[in-house]
Amino acid sequence: MKETVAQQPDVYNPQSIEPVWQQQWEAAKTFRVTEDPKRPKYYCLVMFPYPSGRIHMGHVRNYVIGDVVARYKSMRGHNVLHPMGWDAFGLPAENAAIEHKKTPQFWTDENILYMRTQLKRLGLSYDWEREVATCKPDYYKWNQWFFLKMYERGLAYKKMSAVNWCPSCETVLANEQVITRDVTNIGLCWRCDSHVEKKELDQWFYKITAYAEELLAECDRLPGWPERVLTMQRNWIGKSVGVEVDFPLADDKNRAIRIFTTRQDTLFGATFVTLSPEHPMVEEIIRGKKESAAVRTFVERITKQDINIRTAQNMEKEGIFTGAHAINPMTKERIPIWIGNFVLMGYGTGAIMCVPAHDQRDFEFAKMYNIPTRVVIQNPEGTLKSDELTAAYTDEAGKLVESGKFSGLSPNEAIEKIAEFIVSEKLGARKTNYKLRDWGISRQRYWGTPIPIIYCERCGTVAVPYDELPVTLPPDVPITGKGGSPLQADKNFLNVKCPKCGGPARRETDTMDTFVDSSWYFFRYLSPKMDTAPFDTKSADYWMPVDQYIGGIEHAVLHLLYARFFTKVVRDLGLTKADEPFTNLLTQGMVCMETYRCEEHGWLFPGDLIGSEKEGWHCPHCNRPAVRGRVEKMSKSKKNIVDPEQLIATYGADTARLFSLFAAPPEKDLEWNDAGVEGASRFLNRVWRLVTSHAGPGPVSGTDGTERTAALRRVTHQTIKKVTEDLDRNFQFNTAVAALMEFYNAITAQPGDGRDEAIKTLLILLSPFAPHIAEELWKRLGHTGSVLTQPWPRWTEAALATDEITIVIQINGKLRGQIRVPAGLDEKEIQHRAMADGKIKDWLKGQPPKKVIYVKGKLVSIVL
């Protein structure tokens, strides 16, 4: 402490005590952790940040939640691993390089340095010796190592594919990185909101689809995950079980169109077939037909359209008859073949059978083009008529009709029976489809992990040998933001000798999607300095899986699915026993704040407004009224941000921590409000005054046996119970903090002896939430050693017991009175006293009650 301010021991001054304790913890290596088979392990993980420059309130909330969990579990006797690191590759570093003429490396290192000190100011209990940064060669070497392992196993492969191309970022995006935000359903870049285009490129993929079934099935075995996250993952994997069926061409019975359906029970009702405009058989079937010219024009027009626009929800269905016919394999009827703009080549076989009677989309299409409709599932009332339908009949109830030997079956029975028939008659096969696509990992970018592949003129695609890893990024590459990958311009990087034949070859210049980095970082924390393997399997056997993972809901699909996939790959490489990386998942809500706008000057910082709540706020530039906007996620663009650094400077880290925990349950959005921060600060000030005014030269005398002392002891144990249960049950930090406030109120409400145990307990219970003040006051009470190493207090049922209890009396379910009775009084006597109560007597009016219900220790309910 360099401050020369006179020490005023009676004033709570977080700015002076917080750094002292942070240094103390660091010097004592309080949070360093190693494997310890004697203690139960607890792996508490928070999503590591992208080093964008400064931490924001979302980070604060995330890390404070994680810190309370870690500190609490540690006090409960667990050996807690609580690491932190940096998701350090990514586009902003390149943008910064263009803007500020700093290399991505320099910019990133600078940011990490700054943000690390910011995090340290929050007093977070990280084992900093395990810090990792994904942009360091000793980290990304292992991205490359995993790539090679996957390449060997056929899990990494290259193919030409139409990819999402962001013209602004000049890079490829994964499907998951294309978002649709408004009703037009147009694909936008997840990072910059640009309109995404299609482009054909040769790309590297990870074969996540090989694990689709396991990723889906394991969703049922993740009870510690929020249901909505599992739902999103299930939707994303998008499994559908059905059959592929061949519809032979009428002109050539040896050729057939293969369709995919999940509703084979309606096969007899298929009155036409529709192909995707991209379907490879289109040209074959229209050859020589009078419709061929019109069809070609149609196909050309549709395929030119952006796929995102074409598949938008409100896109008009459009189709054209090909002039060709197919044979319905069940009815043997000739049915027309159409081409439709709504049929996707990328799903199933790119061809569908159409059953207008039992599929709403097919129904609308058939109505539009006058194609016949045939009812093959009759409703229980028997009222459906093929030519009178006004909508498709899609209910599960009903029986098959006009379906040959399957008539009379329920749709569910028929789905199975007809599938069997299709297989046995060799009309097709059972088939399961997934919406999940393989994960395109190629990025035409500099600041990422180089893909360890070499292209040789003679040997073709050659893997970089393991002993040549890592393929490092060349440090001085000009980054312009234009054209393709900057690595292509670096001839030293690009031109290499082939590892196989020694001949001239060139390197792959694409780098990996940064989601690769974050798919396994939780393994790297276990042995961050290991240089012979990505991590130590022995450590993983001890620590994995992560007991509690905490982060934003925005990663519900992308990051969490990739991390699950990677874990399964790592397991199949024999490196871990874990099937799933994260046992429990807590998705914390966003940090929001109200927004203000001036019609002239746009968004305004709330802190800059002039005026007052009562008189109304005005724009500081032009004094126009500031219009209050919606409460939205804090963001720079809307200017509704609170800078954590400012907050800590004003109130201290403990207040910042306490408020972000108290204002809302963790999974809900938190609305920031300065007055609430004041409240949290006031509470800590009160605790400070209570303890500092209480602390005497020596320990204060113990229990004195009075009723007041017993009452305080009771509240103490009640609070231990409440806080413990709130933390154990879903981390209800807000109610736990409320219990501590009540506890404080109870202690001060009854001045007198016997506060010792209460105050001591208050500090221990407070320490995970506000560790600095707890440490300081603990010390001032005369304790040696850290409050953090105190065991978590236990409550006893005996201490909770009271001599007298309150019994509530209800008449016909309405509250009519209450009586105090000695604890342990028997039911009969309690009922008797309840009826004898003056007020209750008035209600009874001398009549005997019909019924009396007694809830033990709680209430008497009298029915008249």
Added chain:
RNA sequence: GCCGGAGUGGUGGAAUGGUAGACACAAGGGACUUAAAAUCCCUCGCGCAGAAACGCGCGUGACGGUUCGAGUCCGUCCUCCGGCACCA
């Protein structure tokens, strides 16, 4: 359209089927102070009644139902938020 989640005071939010509104914020009143800040105390869902006290009625998005008793369980609906969506 489908699948989740949520609707409680002026506000954020509490309530294993058992006293709705804990805790906090805001607001109002008071004490202390020359004054202010800080701090402390009181009031604080709506209505009725009353000098006061003891009270009474209503009240958790709407309407029904189950129950001695429903914010909580069931049914129907409304609104908002999130996800998915021409996926065959």
